[in-house]
Amino acid sequence: MKQLIESxxxxxxxHPDHVRVDxxxxxxxxxxxxxxxxxxxxxxxxKQGRVAKAIRSIVYSAAGSRHKKRTYVDIVD
Structure with missing residues (x-):
């Protein structure tokens, strides 16, 4: 899932070298x-969080089929 978010x-x-997913x-x-x-x-x-919503939507749909746990994506400062 980390690779999906990074890609x-x-x-x-x-600055793609500063992208980090924990x-x-x-x-x-x-x-x-x-x-x-x-x-x-x-x-x-x-704008209005549209890109963040799209990222979360993709990750949630990919993770929903793999994990039995709730999955969240947080953008950290």
Whole structure:
């Protein structure tokens, strides 16, 4: 799933070398924390959060079939 998120985000940003995805998992959920360069945060979120919603939608649909846990994608400063 980390590779999927990276492959979606890297072409969007100006600093693809600063894209990092960390995974936190517990018994009931998985959280992927996406961090990008400070200048690229707006590009990843998009106008009215449309890009972030699209990223989350893709990840949720891909993870829903694989995991029995709730999956979240957080964009970290």
């Amino acid at each position: 979606i985000v890297k072409p969007i940003v100006d 995974k936190e998992e517990n018994a009931s959920r998985i959280v992927y924390k996406l961090s990008v360069h400070q200048e690229d945060t707006g590009k990843v979120i998009g």
